[in-house]
Amino acid sequence: MRGLTVLHVVLFGLATPSLARTYDQYWNLPSLSYDYVIVGAGAAGNVIASRLSENSGISVLVIEAGPSDEGVTAAIAPLLAPTLTPNTPYDWNYTVAPQVGLNNRQFALPRGRLLGGSSSANYMVHHFGSSDDYDKLASLTGDNGWSWANMKKYIFKHEKIVPPNDGHDTTGQYIPANHGTTGMLSVSLPGNSQVIDAKVTAASQQLAAEFPYMNDTATPEKIIGIGWTQQSIGGGVRSSSSTSYLRSANSRPNLSVLINAQVTRLLPTGIENGKLAFRGVMFANGPNQIPGVVLAKKEVILSAGSIGTPQILLLSGIGPQADLQKLHILPLVDNPSVGDNLSDHVLLPNIYTVKGSDSLDGVFRDPAQFQTAMNTWTTSKKGPIANGVTNQLGFFRLPKNATIFSKGADPASGPKSAHWEMIVCNFWLNPGVALPANGSFLTFISALISPTSRGTVKLASSDPFDKPIIDPRMVTTDFDKFALREAVRAVKRFASASSWSDYIIAPYQTLAGTTDDEIDSHVRQLSSTVFHPVGTAAMSSSSSKGVVDSQLKVKGTAGLRVVDASVWPFLPSAHTQGPTYLVAERAADIIKSA
Ligand SMILES: Cc1cc2nc3c(=O)[nH]c(=O)nc-3n(C[C@H](O)[C@H](O)[C@H](O)COP(=O)(O)OP(=O)(O)OC[C@H]3O[C@@H](n4cnc5c(N)ncnc54)[C@H](O)[C@@H]3O)c2cc1C
Numbered sequence: 065m066r067g068l069t070v071l072h073v074v075l076f077g078l079a080t081p082s083l084a085r086t087y088d089q090y091w092n093l094p095s096l097s098y099d100y101v102i103v104g105a106g107a108a109g110n111v112i113a114s115r116l117s118e119n120s121g122i123s124v125l126v127i128e129a130g131p132s133d134e135g136v137t138a139a140i141a142p143l144l145a146p147t148l149t150p151n152t153p154y155d156w157n158y159t160v161a162p163q164v165g166l167n168n169r170q171f172a173l174p175r176g177r178l179l180g181g182s183s184s185a186n187y188m189v190h191h192f193g194s195s196d197d198y199d200k201l202a203s204l205t206g207d208n209g210w211s212w213a214n215m216k217k218y219i220f221k222h223e224k225i226v227p228p229n230d231g232h233d234t235t236g237q238y239i240p241a242n243h244g245t246t247g248m249l250s251v252s253l254p255g256n257s258q259v260i261d262a263k264v265t266a267a268s269q270q271l272a273a274e275f276p277y278m279n280d281t282a283t284p285e286k287i288i289g290i291g292w293t294q295q296s297i298g299g300g301v302r303s304s305s306s307t308s309y310l311r312s313a314n315s316r317p318n319l320s321v322l323i324n325a326q327v328t329r330l331l332p333t334g335i336e337n338g339k340l341a342f343r344g345v346m347f348a349n350g351p352n353q354i355p356g357v358v359l360a361k362k363e364v365i366l367s368a369g370s371i372g373t374p375q376i377l378l379l380s381g382i383g384p385q386a387d388l389q390k391l392h393i394l395p396l397v398d399n400p401s402v403g404d405n406l407s408d409h410v411l412l413p414n415i416y417t418v419k420g421s422d423s424l425d426g427v428f429r430d431p432a433q434f435q436t437a438m439n440t441w442t443t444s445k446k447g448p449i450a451n452g453v454t455n456q457l458g459f460f461r462l463p464k465n466a467t468i469f470s471k472g473a474d475p476a477s478g479p480k481s482a483h484w485e486m487i488v489c490n491f492w493l494n495p496g497v498a499l500p501a502n503g504s505f506l507t508f509i510s511a512l513i514s515p516t517s518r519g520t521v522k523l524a525s526s527d528p529f530d531k532p533i534i535d536p537r538m539v540t541t542d543f544d545k546f547a548l549r550e551a552v553r554a555v556k557r558f559a560s561a562s563s564w565s566d567y568i569i570a571p572y573q574t575l576a577g578t579t580d581d582e583i584d585s586h587v588r589q590l591s592s593t594v595f596h597p598v599g600t601a602a603m604s605s606s607s608s609k610g611v612v613d614s615q616l617k618v619k620g621t622a623g624l625r626v627v628d629a630s631v632w633p634f635l636p637s638a639h640t641q642g643p644t645y646l647v648a649e650r651a652a653d654i655i656k657s658a
């Protein structure tokens with residue numbers, strides 16, 4: 065089996081110029097020394113690889129633990145995204161520690177483990193957060209380069225808006241002037257209309273004071289309201305950092321990619337201005353395999369994501385000294401912030417049973433319907449499989465007079481930022497809970513967008529192939545409980561709009577409760593993750609806190625930066641791929657000008 069997989073990769077590598085310089089064995093690499101070595105071919109890593117290798121005088125190597133994404137159907141066909149993880153050959157298979165705020169439940173925390181990283185495994189919702197998010201980042205880091213006024217330009221470098229797959233008229237569904245048309249990542253509006261779409265729009269008109277319609281869901285100056293989802297999809301297929309940034313750069317002679325190689329630690333290579341330099345990168349393609357080492361002449365860029373990056377730092381002796389000593393890892397750089405302040409968006413499914421068979425549950429439940437839909441997608445890249453999981457979503461704030469604000473500061477990054485999000489799904493979306501054998505469903509996900517709970521990523525042992533202990537400590541603060549409870553109440557108000565009266569039958573199971581206690585119990589039983597961990601290698605201007613400075617250099621080290629979602633010190637009002645892409649685009653400019 066393994067031999068076949070390798071053969072497949074090699075043949076594709078030869079036949080497809082786009083991934084021509086992708087290697088499966090390190091002894092085939094053109095060199096063991098590069099100007100830049102990037103760890104992780106995910107959303108951020110591939111941006112850095114593509115931008116740095118624009119200069120043909122600069123040599124770049126990307127090291128990725130997982131396999132290629134080429135030919136992986138579930139990573140290509142948009143609606144199959146929920147089948148690509150958890151617990152597959154393309155996932156890191158993480159499970160969170162028992163969540164004290166959620167009845168001590170444990171659930172999967174999927175992370176893509178293939179070229180493109182989580183951008184090859186995510187649900188493709190695409191937007192950037194609020195302008196407040198970037199201005200807060202600028203103020204926390206003391207670097208005005210992170211302000212929205214400076215970051216806005218990267219949207220145009222990053223995205224390429226393409227027509228929706230069904231060619232429908234998009235007037236009023238997005239604001240073309242606010243988007244790029246010549247960037248790298250294809251982005252489009254939903255290309256398969258559904259019966260519920262018009263009901264969502266009508267409900268937002270009927271309840272316009274609370275759920276205003278928004279004519280662009282990815283304009284950071286104004287995110288509050290409900291509108292059409294923008295997705296990293298083009299022509300009915302996923303657009304990831306691998307299909308865009310990496311494919312367009314990998315024919316360059318100065319960019320090489322090594323797959324199936326897990327970085328196990330960074331090696332100190334000297335002392336510069338009193339700081340340890342970490343320009344050596346050690347990797348292996350599994351436990352008990354011969355490790356390899358490559359060297360960076362200029363820098364190592366860690367882009368292993370919010371779990372992988374702190375794990376590698378800790379394995380390399382960069383982290384809280386006492387924790388490292390307990391695991392018999394020699395502490396080289398004491399930094400208590402590594403792996404700390406893990407923060408994630410909470411996903412709460414609010415499910416209704418509905419009439420008829422217009423929901424997509426039949427496609428997921430009935431093999432014949434699924435095959436018909438797959439045939440349509442395979443031959444024409446159209447139909448339900450060409451679509452993402454949601455056509456409409458909205459961001460909302462708690463009311464100004466909400467009682468919780470008398471007990472503490474508003475955690476949103478500013479008045480333009482959200483406290484919660486509503487995501488409308490035309491089917492049963494309840495991670496980890498199997499679709500019932502009968503019934504049609506409508507899911508209004510309420511996601512907690514400005515959580516105050518903070519958790520940790522810690523090593524379980526000094527073995528790099530042991531999974532780290534991931535504890536987001538979800539819903540452990542009064543604010544988080546309050547915001548989720550009020551979001552459920554708001555969803556119920558939205559579902560009570562007259563546009564739903566001939567469609568919705570009843571709230572499903574625990575959603576039926578109305579008292580505080582009943583809603584809190586619903587929250588504790590069904591909440592899990594929207595897959596957006598950040599904060600574990602946070603940027604900060606402080607000398608005592610934070611893992612990287614505003615230039616993304618790891619504090620107390622030389623030759624080492626972090627560029628990925630882990631550097632966000634707080635969660636932006638967005639699904640995190642867009643904010644990660646923008647951070648990576650600016651990071652590439654910072655590195656180029658250093
Ligand atoms: C199931 C799922 C659904 C999501 N849905 C959405 C969505 O709809 N919209 C959205 O905006 N965001 C979504 N996200 C989140 C989004 O994909 C991430 O925020 C984004 O990809 C983070 O980028 P990154 O570069 O930090 O990490 P990643 O994209 O995860 O990349 C990290 C890379 O590093 C590699 N790596 C890790 N450790 C090592 C190691 N030791 N050695 C070598 N390589 C290593 C990984 O295999 C991976 O390729 C979703 C995520 C998941 C998992």
Ligand SMILES: *[C@@H]1O[C@H](CO)[C@@H](O)[C@H](O)[C@H]1NC(C)=O
Pocket residue numbers: 151152153154155156157177
């Ligand atoms: C995740 O689980 C799948 C299915 O069991 C397995 O094939 C894969 O190797 C696992 N991945 C890792 C990184 O352990």
Ligand SMILES: *[C@@H]1O[C@H](CO)[C@@H](O)[C@H](O)[C@H]1NC(C)=O
Pocket residue numbers: 236238239279
């Ligand atoms: C967006 O909506 C606002 C208010 O609803 C309206 O004033 C504006 O003209 C719209 N813009 C576009 C480009 O459609």
Ligand SMILES: *[C@@H]1O[C@H](CO)[C@@H](O)[C@H](O)[C@H]1NC(C)=O
Pocket residue numbers: 463465466467
């Ligand atoms: C907040 O204000 C609204 C509208 O004025 C009012 O209906 C509601 O009762 C108030 N809520 C609280 C908690 O004071």
Ligand SMILES: *[C@@H]1O[C@H](CO)[C@@H](O)[C@H](O)[C@H]1NC(C)=O
Pocket residue numbers: 417500502503504
């Ligand atoms: C499924 O069928 C059973 C038995 O007919 C019925 O009691 C139940 O309400 C149905 N569930 C849904 C969600 O329709």
Ligand SMILES: *[C@@H]1O[C@H](CO)[C@@H](O)[C@H](O)[C@H]1NC(C)=O
Pocket residue numbers: 401405518602603604609610611633
């Ligand atoms: C970690 O979170 C706390 C608040 O929970 C905050 O005070 C601190 O500044 C954060 N640290 C970093 C590095 O962002």
Ligand SMILES: CC(=O)N[C@H]1CO[C@H](CO)[C@@H](O)[C@@H]1O
Pocket residue numbers: 094095098120121122123124317318319320
């Ligand atoms: C590692 C690598 O492939 N480096 C090459 C980058 O490109 C220059 C010129 O284009 C070559 O000289 C390097 O060998």
